[in-house]
Amino acid sequence: MTFRAAGITLAGLQASxxxxxxxxxxxxxxxxxxxxxxxxEVNGHLLQMQGKMFRPTLLLLSQEASGPGDERAETxxxxxxxxxxxxxxxDDSVDHSVLRxxxxxxxxxxxxxxxxxxxxxxxSRAVVELTRLGEIEPLxxxxxxxxxxxxxxxxxxMAHEPLSYSEADYDxxxxxxxxxxxxxxxxxxxxxxxxxxxxxxxxxxDLLGMAFQIVxxxxxxxxxxxxxxxxxxxxxxxxxxxxxxxxxxKHFGPEARREVxxxxxTPEPSDEQIGQVxxxxxxxxxxxxxxxxxxxxAARAEQELEALPxxxxxxxxxxxxxxxxxxxx
Amino acid sequence: MTFRAAGITLAGLQASxxxxxxxxxxxxxxxxxxxxxxxxEVNGHLLQMQGKMFRPTLLLLSQEASGPGDERAETxxxxxxxxxxxxxxxDDSVDHSVLRxxxxxxxxxxxxxxxxxxxxxxxSRAVVELTRLGEIEPLxxxxxxxxxxxxxxxxxxMAHEPLSYSEADYDxxxxxxxxxxxxxxxxxxxxxxxxxxxxxxxxxxDLLGMAFQIVxxxxxxxxxxxxxxxxxxxxxxxxxxxxxxxxxxKHFGPEARREVxxxxxTPEPSDEQIGQVxxxxxxxxxxxxxxxxxxxxAARAEQELEALPxxxxxxxxxxxxxxxxxxxx
Numbered sequence: 001m002t003f004r005a006a007g008i009t010l011a012g013l014q015a016s017x018x019x020x021x022x023x024x025x026x027x028x029x030x031x032x033x034x035x036x037x038x039x040x041e042v043n044g045h046l047l048q049m050q051g052k053m054f055r056p057t058l059l060l061l062s063q064e065a066s067g068p069g070d071e072r073a074e075t076x077x078x079x080x081x082x083x084x085x086x087x088x089x090x091d092d093s094v095d096h097s098v099l100r101x102x103x104x105x106x107x108x109x110x111x112x113x114x115x116x117x118x119x120x121x122x123x124s125r126a127v128v129e130l131t132r133l134g135e136i137e138p139l140x141x142x143x144x145x146x147x148x149x150x151x152x153x154x155x156x157x158m159a160h161e162p163l164s165y166s167e168a169d170y171d172x173x174x175x176x177x178x179x180x181x182x183x184x185x186x187x188x189x190x191x192x193x194x195x196x197x198x199x200x201x202x203x204x205x206d207l208l209g210m211a212f213q214i215v216x217x218x219x220x221x222x223x224x225x226x227x228x229x230x231x232x233x234x235x236x237x238x239x240x241x242x243x244x245x246x247x248x249x250k251h252f253g254p255e256a257r258r259e260v261x262x263x264x265x266t267p268e269p270s271d272e273q274i275g276q277v278x279x280x281x282x283x284x285x286x287x288x289x290x291x292x293x294x295x296x297x298a299a300r301a302e303q304e305l306e307a308l309p310x311x312x313x314x315x316x317x318x319x320x321x322x323x324x325x326x327x328x329x
Numbered sequence: 330m331t332f333r334a335a336g337i338t339l340a341g342l343q344a345s346x347x348x349x350x351x352x353x354x355x356x357x358x359x360x361x362x363x364x365x366x367x368x369x370e371v372n373g374h375l376l377q378m379q380g381k382m383f384r385p386t387l388l389l390l391s392q393e394a395s396g397p398g399d400e401r402a403e404t405x406x407x408x409x410x411x412x413x414x415x416x417x418x419x420d421d422s423v424d425h426s427v428l429r430x431x432x433x434x435x436x437x438x439x440x441x442x443x444x445x446x447x448x449x450x451x452x453s454r455a456v457v458e459l460t461r462l463g464e465i466e467p468l469x470x471x472x473x474x475x476x477x478x479x480x481x482x483x484x485x486x487m488a489h490e491p492l493s494y495s496e497a498d499y500d501x502x503x504x505x506x507x508x509x510x511x512x513x514x515x516x517x518x519x520x521x522x523x524x525x526x527x528x529x530x531x532x533x534x535d536l537l538g539m540a541f542q543i544v545x546x547x548x549x550x551x552x553x554x555x556x557x558x559x560x561x562x563x564x565x566x567x568x569x570x571x572x573x574x575x576x577x578x579k580h581f582g583p584e585a586r587r588e589v590x591x592x593x594x595t596p597e598p599s600d601e602q603i604g605q606v607x608x609x610x611x612x613x614x615x616x617x618x619x620x621x622x623x624x625x626x627a628a629r630a631e632q633e634l635e636a637l638p639x640x641x642x643x644x645x646x647x648x649x650x651x652x653x654x655x656x657x658x
Binding site: 036038039090093094112113114116117118119120121123124125127128131132134135136139140143144146147149150151153154155157158 | 365367368419422423441442443445446447448449450452453454456457460461463464465468469472473475476478479480482483484486487
């Protein structure tokens with residue numbers, strides 16, 4: 001395991017890609033341009049609340065690390081980000097979320113109706129754009145991945161039974177919900193590369209994506225909120241069972257188990273209840289276990305990279321693993 | 330205008346297609362088969378509440394009427410029906426509907442969350458299936474059409490301002506919301522035909538589809554409900570402005586206009602309020618106008634068919650216009 005020292009930022013990963021990422025942004029803006037008032041308004045809002053472009057970054061790095069140029073890469077990267085945006089819009093609608101990255105969701109700003117329809121609009125725009133490019137292979141990868149994400153969302157709906165929810169169930173969930181699109185981004189970046197490298201990058205993205213989601217779930221237990229100075233525990237609040245709890249439950253005595261059962265049966269658990277279970281999970285080694293698991297996945301992802309020729313882009317892909325492990329959201 | 334006498338049923342249109350439509354059903358079942366419990370359950374329900382297969386019928390007839398065989402036609406027809414199902418699931422979610430064709434909606438039977446996710450599941454499955462067939466052209470047509478339908482849904486959200494909503498706005502709405510997929514079904518049926526016939530069938534489907542939606546909107550004003558013996562007026566109840574009202578408003582005096590404004594400002598209008606406006610619309614000729622308009626569109630659709638070689642399928646396409654005009658839902 002040879003991850004560089006901490007301190008790798010997303011901006012650092014993206015430094016060499018700046019002009020290309022600007023082109024991706026331009027493509028994204030072109031693709032969702034609309035002369036229909038309400039759609040243009042929602043799209044304007046989406047572009048503002050826009051994310052960190054991590055998936056486009058992975059796609060472009062995968063393309064550079066696997067060799068041949070691909071003049072479609074920026075457009076593919078924009079489409080991948082668009083699919084990501086579409087799923088966020090529907091996720092917020094499904095969860096009735098009002099905030100995302102500190103900005104009001106489409107849900108909150110417009111309405112539930114608008115967010116369901118806009119998610120459909122964005123996804124079908126993505127497909128239209130891919131058909132315009134005229135090749136079926138990116139469509140094959142990205143439609144499979146999108147379908148997998150919906151299966152992941154269904155799994156999520158059922159991940160509320162802590163005592164019967166296993167680590168294997170959790171793995172299936174995070175693989176379909178999160179890893180699939182990150183993996184798809186890497187794979188689409190390598191569509192012009194030899195099949196073996198395409199496969200390597202697909203697996204790399206899958207492992208990185210699983211680590212990504214585990215760290216995300218861990219942050220819910222560890223990251224102190226600005227206002228309260230305590231971990232948010234939002235997943236517990238919403239009765240979502242994630243890896244730290246799944247592992248801790250194996251070591252819980254009857255008392256701790258009872259606390260979990262009570263929390264899960266309480267429609268709106270109190271901050272005290274949540275704080276108590278968070279502390280129990282930490283004591284029982286749930287956080288350490290999840291952290292280790294993320295590191296093991298990242299190490300396997302790093303091994304995959306060995307099969308690619310040495311290049312600056314390959315090193316940046318390696319750095320992206322450190323970013324995933326160290327990030328604070 | 331040479332439509333045959335009334336009495337043409339959907340079963341009549343479908344008689345010669347029976348074995349092919351059975352194959353379409355088989356394809357549909359294959360495409361949405363899932364070993365994931367909840368998805369399988371929802372799909373089972375969808376297959377039960379399944380519709381009249383009007384879009385697959387049009388696709389197969391278009392294929393037969395335009396010449397060359399197409400071994401993919403049954404699969405394409407299943408995909409078109411699947412896209413139709415996906416939009417129904419999201420429509421019901423957007424409208425919070427509890428019943429469709431007398432059966433509980435996915436919304437009502439499972440949850441809002443499940444219906445948003447299942448709509449996404451079904452649509453992305455449709456795209457996966459089309460990529461499996463390996464040709465980009467059906468994808469091009471159907472993704473464009475699906476995107477248009479979402480624009481139509483957005484237009485629908487804004488069709489609540491009776492005094493500023495014009496017939497031109499309404500045309501844009503029904504064309505994108507309804508005619509697009511019917512037109513897409515006809516066009517995809519003709520993908521192996523010469524471009525001119527493909528274009529003829531695309532236009533035929535567009536005109537038929539507009540007539541279809543106008544008749545649908547008309548039925549809301551005319552068809553007596555089993556329980557009440559009165560027109561449902563559901564569109565008015567939901568403050569949806571459709572063609573009969575748009576036309577009638579041009580002839581309304583200040584009294585009738587005031588009644589409409591009051592109804593539109595009442596969150597849950599009474600049956601009396603609705604009955605009153607329905608009567609006003611009928612008196613002002615709104616129903617006659619809408620009926621005429623549907624007939625004119627059907628006549629233009631019929632003219633398009635003249636450009637196709639004579640065949641039994643072409644005659645059945647002609648009959649489908651009579652079905653659209655005469656149907657009672």
